[in-house]
Amino acid sequence: MFRLYRAIWRASAGRQVILILLSLAIAGLAAVPLEFQRDIINHLTSANVGVERLLTLGAGMLAVILLSLALKWVLGYRAGTLGEDLIRLIRQRLLVRASDLNQTQESFRKGTMSTAVSAEAEELGKFAGGAFSDPVVQIGTLISVIGYISSTQPGLGLIAFSMIVPQIVIVLVSQRRVNVFVAERVRILRKSTDQLTTEDIEAVSADINALFDDIYETRRRMFIWKLSAKFLLSVINGAGTVGILMLGGWLVLQGRTDVGTVVAATSGLSRIQGPTAFLIAYYRQVSANRIKFELMLELFGPEPERYRRPRR
Numbered sequence: 234m235f236r237l238y239r240a241i242w243r244a245s246a247g248r249q250v251i252l253i254l255l256s257l258a259i260a261g262l263a264a265v266p267l268e269f270q271r272d273i274i275n276h277l278t279s280a281n282v283g284v285e286r287l288l289t290l291g292a293g294m295l296a297v298i299l300l301s302l303a304l305k306w307v308l309g310y311r312a313g314t315l316g317e318d319l320i321r322l323i324r325q326r327l328l329v330r331a332s333d334l335n336q337t338q339e340s341f342r343k344g345t346m347s348t349a350v351s352a353e354a355e356e357l358g359k360f361a362g363g364a365f366s367d368p369v370v371q372i373g374t375l376i377s378v379i380g381y382i383s384s385t386q387p388g389l390g391l392i393a394f395s396m397i398v399p400q401i402v403i404v405l406v407s408q409r410r411v412n413v414f415v416a417e418r419v420r421i422l423r424k425s426t427d428q429l430t431t432e433d434i435e436a437v438s439a440d441i442n443a444l445f446d447d448i449y450e451t452r453r454r455m456f457i458w459k460l461s462a463k464f465l466l467s468v469i470n471g472a473g474t475v476g477i478l479m480l481g482g483w484l485v486l487q488g489r490t491d492v493g494t495v496v497a498a499t500s501g502l503s504r505i506q507g508p509t510a511f512l513i514a515y516y517r518q519v520s521a522n523r524i525k526f527e528l529m530l531e532l533f534g535p536e537p538e539r540y541r542r543p544r545r
Contacts, residue, residue, distance in 0.1 A: 260373020
């Protein structure tokens with residue numbers, strides 16, 4: 234994984250720094266709407282209800298939401314264009330490699346190179362665009378929201394935090410197995426495309442069909458692991474929501490907290506479910522792209538570093 238990130242950083246360090254700064258700003262704003270929501274609800278349930286105060290809180294909450302959305306737009310645009318630039322860079326380097334192999338008359342698998350240029354370069358480039366900024370946004374959001382919930386009511390914050398740990402364990406166990414299927418699928422797909430480039434397709438059609446069956450079986454087993462993990466994660470999220478409502482309701486009945494805090498904690502829980510799900514998917518994406526990156530390095534031979542960014 235570090236090898237993949239080191240390559241991405243070398244190719245786009247300056248632009249990645251800007252994306253990280255934008256991500257930190259978005260994460261810092263994540264918990265602010267929850268505080269406005271808490272104040273609005275407590276204001277409505279208090280004896281001194283004023284329309285002017287309500288409108289002020291609503292305007293403040295809307296302003297924070299709009300600012301956060303604007304920063305996310307800028308982040309998404311810059312990450313997307315960076316990803317496309319890196320896709321182009323990977324394809325340019327693969328083109329240089331293919332030209333070198335052709336000139337030296339070395340073994341040149343056209344099907345494998347075609348797959349790498351079209352599909353594998355696309356996936357790696359898109360991932361590289363948000364390789365640093367995406368986890369910063371989501372981890373920062375988790376810290377911001379859980380920290381806010383814990384500061385208002387530690388018991389509710391503990392429930393929110395306890396939901397994350399078992400999800401991490403489930404993902405680590407399941408993804409190790411999925412990674413094996415990812416590498417197996419890429420190798421089988423490359424082998425099938427190599428055979429498709431032969432002149433006598435009919436002679437190898439039976440072998441190619443068998444490879445297609447192998448791809449199907451690999452994906453089928455991958456689905457079993459992914460969907461089973463997703464089921465367990467959903468159970469944990471559902472149990473966490475019920476736990477916060479029960480504990481929060483009991484604290485309200487005991488006079489140890491207010492309704493606004495419980496509502497904000499419930500909303501905060503939904504806010505952390507999104508980042509948690511994203512980080513889980515992101516970890517899976519990192520694992521898959523690490524394998525694809527290592528497989529792509531095989532195409533460059535023993536000296537991949539000599540394929541520098543072409544001058545423009």
